[in-house]
Structure formats: structure tokens, C-alpha cells
Amino acid sequence: MAVHIANGLLVFVILKQFITNRWAVLVGVLFFLLHPIQVEAVAWVSEFRGLLAFFFSLISLYFYLKNQTKFLFLSLAFFVLAVLSKLSAVSLALFVLVINYFHYGFKLGKNIEKTLPYALIALMTVLIAYEVQSNYDLNTAQYNIAVWQRPFAWLDSIVFYFYKIIYPYHLSASYTLSPKFISAQWWFYPAALLPLGLGYWLWLRRKSQPLIVLAAALFVAGFFTTSGFVGFGFQRYSLVTDRYLYLAMIGVALFVATMLAKTDKKYWHGLVISVLIAFTTLSAFRQVPIWQTEGTLWSHAVNYEIAPNYAHESLGVYFDKKANALSAAGEYKQALAYFDKAIKLYPEYKIENLSTTIYNKGISFFATEKIPTSVREF
The missing domain is CATH 1.25.40 (Serine Threonine Protein Phosphatase 5, Tetratricopeptide repeat)
Incomplete structure (x- = not known):
């Protein structure tokens, strides 16, 4: 819990780089901290490595956002600590890429130059992990789907997570939505149209609503590495799980903070606070008790x-x-x-x-x- 709170403080400092309204940023951070979907990552003891990895990732991102050469090595050092804690921290390289494009407006060449050190660290880590995890036989037909189907699996995972964020009632430690299973369902291809349409709508507004687009891009980047494009061990059970969304919730926090900062209407503030209270209650009285013992969790x-x-x-x-x-x-x-x-x-x-x-x-x-x-x- 202490690491989760520390991560919340880091998210506050990071979001302040994009939004000056402290009240709006605070509410966004509270969504990051208290949303029921975060309970799995915080309550599951064996997932402490994930919390630690994202703690180092957030420190790395903080130093990167200072946009000064003297802080670059500190940022890279903490990124190394992050990927050593847990492989999924390689998502930070995508965060850097996204921020460079949507926030700083770097051209392709400058973006590649800025992202390259992070990309190289991520690539080396992935290659080493692939060798270590070779016993999982991640590319067998039993667990995987065709390469051309993987973008659809990724788009479907966006729909799934979007639904769970809006309606976080039926959360579970296991969903059994493996790539093989979802690719056999009638909705596998039609469901992909929703994020494609939303993505196109956001792209058209990338100049008029840059922070909203950045928030959406950070959200997607946060779980991209565990979305089905490449094989990973847990996909034999499920392509989606609550803990994969931990870092991506920064995008949700930024979205909430941006929307609040844009309006002074009290009823919007009241609505957001009401939703936040509902989420907190749901976490405290439904999700947290589920994780008390192995018996209650798996039952x-x-x-x-x-x-x-x-x-x-x-x-x-x-x-x-x-x-x-x-x-x-x-x-x-x-x-x-x-x-x-x-x-x-x-x-x-x-x-x-x-x-x-x-x-x-x-x-x-x-x-x-x-x-x-x-x-x-x-």
C-alpha cells in the first residue's frame, strides 16, 4: 500500500507537468489510487514487483519530463531498475514515444533520437526474458493466434478495459479470455470497430484537444506489451487481467484531470466526486475483502x-x-x-x-x- 501511495504522489507530480490546476490533478490522482481495478495490483502480494517496477518507471518519467540532458542518465538508470523489477515496465519506452509526439510535438527523427535509449534497454530486456521464458513455448498454436489476428485481439482488449473502467463491478482475478478463445467468438472482429472509430475521432482532434488525445494514447501504451501483439506467459490463461492496467491508469487520471480543468461548472465537479466516492466504496467493501485469502479470492x-x-x-x-x-x-x-x-x-x-x-x-x-x-x- 505504501508503494501505491508513493506512486500516486509521483503521478501527481507528473500530471502537474501538463495541467496547472492542482484541484483537477488531485482528483485525477485519486482516480488512479482508488479505482477498483487497481485493487488486484495492490492487494496481491506477489504483484509487489509490479508496484515496484512502476515506482521506478514513474521516477524515470519524472526525470525525463524535466527535458534536460543532465537528468537523462538518472531517468535511464531508474528505467533499468524498473525493467529488472518486472518486464512489463518496458511500456515506459512507449510512454516516452507518445509524450514526444503528442506533447512535445517532436518530428520523427527527433522522436526516434529521444526514444532510442529507452527502446534499446527495453529491447535487450525483452530478448533476455524471451530466452529465459522459452520453456513456456509461447508461440505454440495451442496458445497463440495468427499474426494478422493480433491487432484485433489488441483492439478487443481496449474495449474490455474501457468497459471495466466505466463499470468496475464484475472484476475478477481470472477472465479466461485467451487469444484462442476470443478469436473464435462472433464479436472478435466487430468489436474492433469501436476503438478504431474512437481513435479516428481523437486523431481529428489532436490539435484542438491535445491533452485528451495524449491521455488516450498513454492509456493504450500502458498495456500494449500485454495486449496480444507478442506472446507472453499468462496469455495461456487470459489476454486481459486487472493488474495489466496499473500503469495505463495514468492516462485515465490525465483524462479526468483535463476534463475537470476545462470546466468551472459545479455539477460536473459534483458528478466526478460522486463517481469517485462510489469507486472508493466499491473498492473498500467489495474488491478488497475478496483478496483476503486464497479461498475467498478463487471462490x-x-x-x-x-x-x-x-x-x-x-x-x-x-x-x-x-x-x-x-x-x-x-x-x-x-x-x-x-x-x-x-x-x-x-x-x-x-x-x-x-x-x-x-x-x-x-x-x-x-x-x-x-x-x-x-x-x-x-
Whole structure:
């Protein structure tokens, strides 16, 4: 939580580079901090590396926005720390590219020159990570889609995240929207028309509404590297997940701040504050309690999986661990009940987990002297 708050302070300082109205910037930052979709990145202990990566990314961006050569090495040093913390921090290179074009108005040559150091660091990191993750076999037909389909997957992910930001009620730790699954749906190609149309509309207004266009570009750049254009490990489960949107929420914060700075009408301010209060309440009373234990988390997530996948697997592992603990304590009857729950939950592709659980169930039957049943399980 402390790192998340620190990131909010950094977002405030960064947005002040674009908007002078402190009240508007503060409200934008509160959207970044309190939106329910941020709960996963903050509450999930193993995602601390992501928070740390974006902490370093924001410091790097802060120094870059000073637009002075003496701060460049500091910016690059923090960018290195960011990508070492988590690979998805390479998105900062896209942030630099976007800001150079939409904010500073650099021509292509100048933009490439300014972005190149960040791009080289990002490229080296990606190449190293690809070698390390080669065991995932990311390019197999089982998990991936054709190259020409990937832009549609990216556009569909924009639609998904846009919907979740506006209506963040049915959030989950697992959506099972893998590239293979979504490419087989009737809406896969039509849904792409929405962001294309919106993008064209924004492009026509890039001169009259530069900050709105910049906000949209930062939003898209924030999750571009995990949007389906290139393979990544988690796509076997889902192309979209809440934590991928953490850095992209800077774009949302900038949009909110820009809209507030443009108007003095009190009813707009009241509406924004009302939405913010609703989001805060939703985070505190719905999202945060879901992340209290593995049991509450995955029991909630299985309700949102279209087909048994990551959440079913994780809840099965949770029940299996609980069953083994009960079995070790001599509570065999309760252990058998949890073994049965785990067996029912495991997806078919987790045959190794299923085999181990059935074996452990057999041991529990053996301990209760139900030898024939134990033999059947073995």
C-alpha cells in the first residue's frame, strides 16, 4: 500500500507537468489510487514487483519530463531498475514515444533520437526474458493466434478495459479470455470497430484537444506489451487481467484531470466526486475483502470463468493444500471432503495435479483403514 501511495504522489507530480490546476490533478490522482481495478495490483502480494517496477518507471518519467540532458542518465538508470523489477515496465519506452509526439510535438527523427535509449534497454530486456521464458513455448498454436489476428485481439482488449473502467463491478482475478478463445467468438472482429472509430475521432482532434488525445494514447501504451501483439506467459490463461492496467491508469487520471480543468461548472465537479466516492466504496467493501485469502479470492473468481481455467486450477490447489494439512493432522474425514472438491475443480489440462490429489486421497482412505477404496484411488 505504501508503494501505491508513493506512486500516486509521483503521478501527481507528473500530471502537474501538463495541467496547472492542482484541484483537477488531485482528483485525477485519486482516480488512479482508488479505482477498483487497481485493487488486484495492490492487494496481491506477489504483484509487489509490479508496484515496484512502476515506482521506478514513474521516477524515470519524472526525470525525463524535466527535458534536460543532465537528468537523462538518472531517468535511464531508474528505467533499468524498473525493467529488472518486472518486464512489463518496458511500456515506459512507449510512454516516452507518445509524450514526444503528442506533447512535445517532436518530428520523427527527433522522436526516434529521444526514444532510442529507452527502446534499446527495453529491447535487450525483452530478448533476455524471451530466452529465459522459452520453456513456456509461447508461440505454440495451442496458445497463440495468427499474426494478422493480433491487432484485433489488441483492439478487443481496449474495449474490455474501457468497459471495466466505466463499470468496475464484475472484476475478477481470472477472465479466461485467451487469444484462442476470443478469436473464435462472433464479436472478435466487430468489436474492433469501436476503438478504431474512437481513435479516428481523437486523431481529428489532436490539435484542438491535445491533452485528451495524449491521455488516450498513454492509456493504450500502458498495456500494449500485454495486449496480444507478442506472446507472453499468462496469455495461456487470459489476454486481459486487472493488474495489466496499473500503469495505463495514468492516462485515465490525465483524462479526468483535463476534463475537470476545462470546466468551472459545479455539477460536473459534483458528478466526478460522486463517481469517485462510489469507486472508493466499491473498492473498500467489495474488491478488497475478496483478496483476503486464497479461498475467498478463487471462490469468487471461478464464477467469472467462461471455461474451467486459471481460477479453477488455483482453487483446486488451495483445497488440495488444505486437505493435505488436515490429513497430516489426522482429520481424514474433512481431508477427504477437500480432496473431492479439488478433484472436481482441476481443469483437464492439469493432469499432474489431478493425479497427485487422487494419490493423496488414496493415502487418506488407507489411513482410515478403507483398504479397497484406497486401492481404487491408487
